[in-house]
Amino acid sequence: MKILITGATGLIGKELVSLLLQNGISIHYLTTSKRKIEGEPHYQGFFWDPQKGIIDENCLLGVHAIVHLAGANIAKRWTNSYKQEIIESRILTSDLLYKALKNYPNEVKQIISASAIGIYPSSYDKLYSEDSIEVSSTFLGTVTEKWEDSVEKFKRLNISVCKLRIGLVLANEGGALPQMVKPIKSGMGAAFGTGKQMQSWIHIHDLVNMFLFAFQHNWNGVYNAVAPHPVTNSELVETIAKTLDKDIILPNVPKFLMKIILGEMHILLFESQNVSAQKVLDNGFQFKFKILDKALDGLLA
Secondary structure, three states: OEEEEEOOOOHHHHHHHHHHHHOOOEEEEEEOOHHHOOEEOOEEEEEEEOOOOEEOHHHHOOOOEEEEOOOOOOOOOOOHHHHHHHHHHHHHHHHHHHHHHHHOOOOOOEEEEEEEHHHOOOOOOOEEOOOOOOOOOOHHHHHHHHHHHHHHHHHHHOOEEEEEEEOEEEOOOOOOHHHHHHHHHOOOOOOEOOOOOEEOEEEHHHHHHHHHHHHHOOOOEEEEEOOOOOEEHHHHHHHHHHHOOOOOOOOOEOHHHHHHHHHHHHHHHHOOOEEOOHHHHHOOOOOOOOOHHHHHHHHHO
């Protein structure tokens, strides 16, 4: 079996590459840097430039599925130009993959695309399942909706489309967790706003295993990639502190202050999305880390 990966050098991509190779699955990956092209027996890189519409069609040789992770990091200040980059990095890459699959012979039967729970509107009382049709009016909601729409068209090529709406990824190598750990370690940690906003999270180990499971079981449609037991922001901060044997002594950080510091991007800290994992459980996926304290023990101990 062979899988083509976009975004293979990112936080999720690196972990997924390692897992797939351990399971005997060969990998082709696309990179915009010719210096990052490697040519090992089961790990082969190919060049593409989505901005210019360039792709090495040899990337499709022998490939049965595509995992689409490419996209600019949302955790950088949202200037108007960078907001455009966030959108284009998702849409242009999808469009170029579609064009390649349409124009070149291939054996691809499935695409599994990253998405985000940011598509759901912020709410303190709603529980969101994949059946929810509400879309957040924020920039995050707009990005995610366009992102998902951009992979829908692969169905026209008789390719199965699976979208994993990813929650807050807990990992040591990147993402939000190291940024949360720093102030807590130094005694400056605090919850944000009311602290009551729901944080639907997932351990990186479970997330990459879910991508593999989705491939092995030919998942089709939308799935929430979140652990079964979400927590509030206060609970998240307090559990990190407890794991590190630190105390939270500062009052909650007010929303207006983070808006001054981060601009529009501050919503990343204050949005509340209580997202259900029931569908992935019903479809046979088993989590290693269902409870936050166990997940953090493994990461921070």
